Amino acid sequence: MFMELTEAKKNLQKKGFLDMEVDVRLDLFAEIERLKKEKNAILLAHYYQEPDIQDVADYIGDSLGLSQQAAKTDADIIVFAGVHFMAETAKILSPQKKVLLPDLKAGCSLADSAPPDLFARFKAQYPDHLVISYINCSAGIKALSDIICTSSNAEKIIESVPKDQPIIFAPDRNLGSYLIKKTGRDMVLWNGACMVHEIFSLEKITKLKVRHPKAKIIAHPECEAPILAIADFVGSTTGLLKFTQRDDAKEYIVVTETGILHQMQKENPNKTFIPAPPNNACACNDCPHMKLNTLEKLYLCMEYEQPEITMDETLRIAAKRPIDRMLEISAQAGL
Ligand code: SF4
Numbered sequence: 001m002f003m004e005l006t007e008a009k010k011n012l013q014k015k016g017f018l019d020m021e022v023d024v025r026l027d028l029f030a031e032i033e034r035l036k037k038e039k040n041a042i043l044l045a046h047y048y049q050e051p052d053i054q055d056v057a058d059y060i061g062d063s064l065g066l067s068q069q070a071a072k073t074d075a076d077i078i079v080f081a082g083v084h085f086m087a088e089t090a091k092i093l094s095p096q097k098k099v100l101l102p103d104l105k106a107g108c109s110l111a112d113s114a115p116p117d118l119f120a121r122f123k124a125q126y127p128d129h130l131v132i133s134y135i136n137c138s139a140g141i142k143a144l145s146d147i148i149c150t151s152s153n154a155e156k157i158i159e160s161v162p163k164d165q166p167i168i169f170a171p172d173r174n175l176g177s178y179l180i181k182k183t184g185r186d187m188v189l190w191n192g193a194c195m196v197h198e199i200f201s202l203e204k205i206t207k208l209k210v211r212h213p214k215a216k217i218i219a220h221p222e223c224e225a226p227i228l229a230i231a232d233f234v235g236s237t238t239g240l241l242k243f244t245q246r247d248d249a250k251e252y253i254v255v256t257e258t259g260i261l262h263q264m265q266k267e268n269p270n271k272t273f274i275p276a277p278p279n280n281a282c283a284c285n286d287c288p289h290m291k292l293n294t295l296e297k298l299y300l301c302m303e304y305e306q307p308e309i310t311m312d313e314t315l316r317i318a319a320k321r322p323i324d325r326m327l328e329i330s331a332q333a334g335l
Pocket residue numbers: 048083107108109110111136194195196197257287288289290
């Protein structure tokens with residue numbers, strides 16, 4: 001495909017197409033649909049993407065759903081509207097496909113909190129421990145892990161491990177602490193965290209609850225323990241969405257990234273969803289990494305098939321092994 005690009009397009013790439021202006025008269029929704037068909041591309045979007053991107057995606061989901069979708073698609077190109085470790089996971093599972101990420105700078109504070117070289121030294125201190133890592137980590141951390149998990153399946157994954165087998169859990173200390181409480185397993189935790197889920201204010205949420213006494217508090221397990229302690233329901237992003245569909249409350253205080261409110265509102269038009277406030281005046285409950293992707297960047301990335309995720313094959317094979325293990329355990333448990 002690269003060889004077929006015109007000289008003009010090659011020059012645009014050299015200049016850095018991310019800085020390109022998109023013609024404002026373009027109907028980006030129609031253009032993206034056209035590119036999907038022309039290039040046999042599938043567009044996967046995480047729940048934390050902006051509503052316009054969610055609305056044009058072929059599949060919207062959280063980490064497990066998106067990685068499973070990436071593994072089974074027969075598209076030639078996977079366009080991943082999410083952050084870097086998610087697109088990496090798609091590449092790990094589909095090495096023969098071209099994987100595109102609209103903005104290569106869309107990283108993740110949680111993944112960045114676990115540099116592989118430091119984690120390898122940490123792991124060496126516990127030679128008899130099994131490493132279970134949350135999927136929100138780099139390929140380098142995945143390659144150092146025995147099993148990957150998501151916030152949806154973590155409990156079952158931990159319970160599948162014999163009780164006398166000691167475990168290291170990485171990289172999220174809040175999710176790890178929550179899982180220690182849920183499973184009763186005394187795991188060694190890596191000290192990482194997500195900047196978005198750590199910013200919520202217990203005091204402001206408590207005051208919000210006073211103003212909305214009938215609202216249920218629903219929270220993601222990446223939040224700190226005092227927030228989880230007052231939640232009516234704790235679950236993965238998909239778990240929170242499903243809870244709002246089956247529960248009979250009319251109002252919810254949602255303690256996770258605000259992007260999920262779009263699907264919650266679409267699925268439950270007669271319910272009210274209130275984003276939980278952060279502990280300062282900024283919009284810090286929006287993930288700044290996720291929100292780097294825009295409809296314009298999505299269009300440009302599909303048009304020019306850049307930026308592409310590439311990976312060393314040895315690393316890819318090592319990182320795939322613990323994901324396969326997760327998918328096997330999930331299938332056995334019917335998850
Ligand atoms: S919300 Fe947190 S864990 Fe998710 S991508 Fe953003 S920084 Fe990473």
